[in-house]
Amino acid sequence: MSWGALLVPLGIYVALVVGLGWWVGRRAARTPEEYFLAGRGLGPLVLFMALFGTNATAFVLVGIPGRAYHDGVGVFSVNAPIIALGVPLTFWAIGAPARRLAAELGALTPAELLARRLGSPAVGRVLFALYVLYTVPYMVTAVKGAAVTLTAATEGAIPGWAGGLFVTAVALLYTTLGGMRATAWTNVLQGTLFMAFVLAAYFGIADSLGGARAATEAVRAKAPLLLEMGTEGLYSASGMASWSIAIALCVSGFPHMLVRLMAGRDDAALAQVTRLYPIALVLLWVPVVMIGVWGAAEFPGLEGRASDRIFSLMSSAHLPAWLAGGAFLAVLAAVMSTLDAQILTLSSMLVRDVLPPGPQDRDVTAGRWFGVAVAAAVYALSVLWGSSVFKIASLAFAGYVTLVPTLFFGVRWARFTAPAALASLLGGNLVLLFGTQGWLPTFGFLPVFWAFVAGVVLAVGVSLARPAPARAGAEP
Amino acid sequence: MTPLDRALAWLFGLALLVTHHDFWRGARPEIWFGLPEEILRRVVWMLACAAYLVFFTTRVWRREAPPK
Numbered sequence: 001m002s003w004g005a006l007l008v009p010l011g012i013y014v015a016l017v018v019g020l021g022w023w024v025g026r027r028a029a030r031t032p033e034e035y036f037l038a039g040r041g042l043g044p045l046v047l048f049m050a051l052f053g054t055n056a057t058a059f060v061l062v063g064i065p066g067r068a069y070h071d072g073v074g075v076f077s078v079n080a081p082i083i084a085l086g087v088p089l090t091f092w093a094i095g096a097p098a099r100r101l102a103a104e105l106g107a108l109t110p111a112e113l114l115a116r117r118l119g120s121p122a123v124g125r126v127l128f129a130l131y132v133l134y135t136v137p138y139m140v141t142a143v144k145g146a147a148v149t150l151t152a153a154t155e156g157a158i159p160g161w162a163g164g165l166f167v168t169a170v171a172l173l174y175t176t177l178g179g180m181r182a183t184a185w186t187n188v189l190q191g192t193l194f195m196a197f198v199l200a201a202y203f204g205i206a207d208s209l210g211g212a213r214a215a216t217e218a219v220r221a222k223a224p225l226l227l228e229m230g231t232e233g234l235y236s237a238s239g240m241a242s243w244s245i246a247i248a249l250c251v252s253g254f255p256h257m258l259v260r261l262m263a264g265r266d267d268a269a270l271a272q273v274t275r276l277y278p279i280a281l282v283l284l285w286v287p288v289v290m291i292g293v294w295g296a297a298e299f300p301g302l303e304g305r306a307s308d309r310i311f312s313l314m315s316s317a318h319l320p321a322w323l324a325g326g327a328f329l330a331v332l333a334a335v336m337s338t339l340d341a342q343i344l345t346l347s348s349m350l351v352r353d354v355l356p357p358g359p360q361d362r363d364v365t366a367g368r369w370f371g372v373a374v375a376a377a378v379y380a381l382s383v384l385w386g387s388s389v390f391k392i393a394s395l396a397f398a399g400y401v402t403l404v405p406t407l408f409f410g411v412r413w414a415r416f417t418a419p420a421a422l423a424s425l426l427g428g429n430l431v432l433l434f435g436t437q438g439w440l441p442t443f444g445f446l447p448v449f450w451a452f453v454a455g456v457v458l459a460v461g462v463s464l465a466r467p468a469p470a471r472a473g474a475e476p
Numbered sequence: 477m478t479p480l481d482r483a484l485a486w487l488f489g490l491a492l493l494v495t496h497h498d499f500w501r502g503a504r505p506e507i508w509f510g511l512p513e514e515i516l517r518r519v520v521w522m523l524a525c526a527a528y529l530v531f532f533t534t535r536v537w538r539r540e541a542p543p544k
Binding site: 074240 | 521526528532533
């Protein structure tokens with residue numbers, strides 16, 4: 001697609017998200033609670049779109065169809081269903097008590113919440129360090145992915161460095177203009193754009209192939225195994241069991257997701273989001289997986305990561321030009337809706353978990369400057385870091401799971417202690433590191449499974465081995 | 477939340493987990509509504525999951541009063 005053809009939709013998109021950020025920010029009060037948590041007042045619809053937009057990354061449009069191209073429908077089976085059950089249940093298990101306790105204790109970040117709840121700044125510092133360790137590579141991959149998409153969509157007219165800079169700068173601009181409320185409302189726009197395009201692409205491509213049945217029949221004729229779930233590796237019983245834990249729980253370990261849950265208006269809003277989640281996942285995952293599977297019959301022979309282009313190849317081949325251009329905007333929307341949340345969350349953690357307490361005005365100003373610093377650092381790393389970042393980022397997802405026992409017991413269990421939190425965080429991460437390096441036997445399970453088990457055992461064991469603590473905040 | 481609600485929540489939740497990890501699965505070659513049987517079956521499971529979450533959020537999830 002030519003640069004000129006992209007200019008108009010891209011310009012409209014940027015004007016909309018920046019305008020929305022400015023408009024929302026202009027009306028907001030200048031307090032840290034408003035800037036970082038939208039005054040803890042997000043209602044069901046905005047909260048849902050903020051969570052779903054943050055959760056749905058560009059990986060869904062790029063990586064998932066690419067995996068489905070090679071592995072077939074099993075990609076859907078091991079991911080979408082357990083996310084539909086596990087993620088909403090963590091909104092109840094961790095999100096709801098975290099939201100209530102954060103409001104009661106005046107906490108604006110997960111690390112601040114746990115530090116105040118357990119009366120231990122050390123817990124907050126370790127959580128902060130782990131959040132930064134796992135979130136920065138994740139952000140770098142998003143910027144790199146967006147840069148590659150922009151370069152490919154403009155046939156090289158926009159070089160990678162410029163594409164990454166553009167995406168980071170736009171996300172930073174509307175985030176610093178309006179804080180959490182701006183990112184939540186832009187997520188409504190981005191999520192709508194993203195979902196509308198995915199559904200339009202599914203029906204458009206199916207129609208072009210003679211209907212969904214004809215497209216699937218073509219796959220059955222050429223590669224019938226793609227229509228069945230495999231039995232090896234991730235698709236084996238033990239692989240699926242340990243992957244289910246990782247994929248269902250890692251989302252509640254994302255600081256940018258937990259912070260959004262803490263911004264919910266009340267439990268009713270969280271409950272409404274919980275009900276909507278599975279339906280939205282069906283509407284998102286069925287199209288992206290089926291387009292990848294259909295692509296295996298249409299464009300056979302793509303090797304390795306080359307299959308990550310299958311969504312754009314199918315869009316270009318089977319959709320009208322204006323709709324194919326939507327693929328590019330959808331990827332940008334998915335990247336930005338996650339990147340904005342991560343910039344805001346990391347800047348809030350730098351202000352609240354690193355700086356000494358100060359006046360409210362200072363926190364908002366510092367939050368904006370820290371947002372600039374975080375975005376600049378992530379952009380610089382995206383230019384300097386090689387492809388090894390993708391390996392580190394895939395480890396980050398498992399790393400987030402090691403935080404879940406501490407988050408869960410921290411907001412749910414009165415007997416949970418600060419030493420137990422430290423033991424769980426450090427022990428779980430050590431087991432993960434040793435498991436991924438092959439220094440520990442894993443008995444057919446993924447290392448993240450044992451890291452999670454170690455985190456739970458240490459959290460419970462160390463808590464029970466010490467006297468019950470005095471606790472800040474009402475019991476959930 | 478009554479004891480029956482709690483029991484149903486556990487029972488329904490465990491049933492979902494067991495049927496998700498369908499270790500007895502075999503080949504599912506049929507195509508329904510343009511979707512492979514494997515995907516359609518998982519979509520039905522997700523709709524059952526949505527029904528479970530409606531029950532869960534209505535009957536099990538204890539909520540605090542909304543702020544005044």
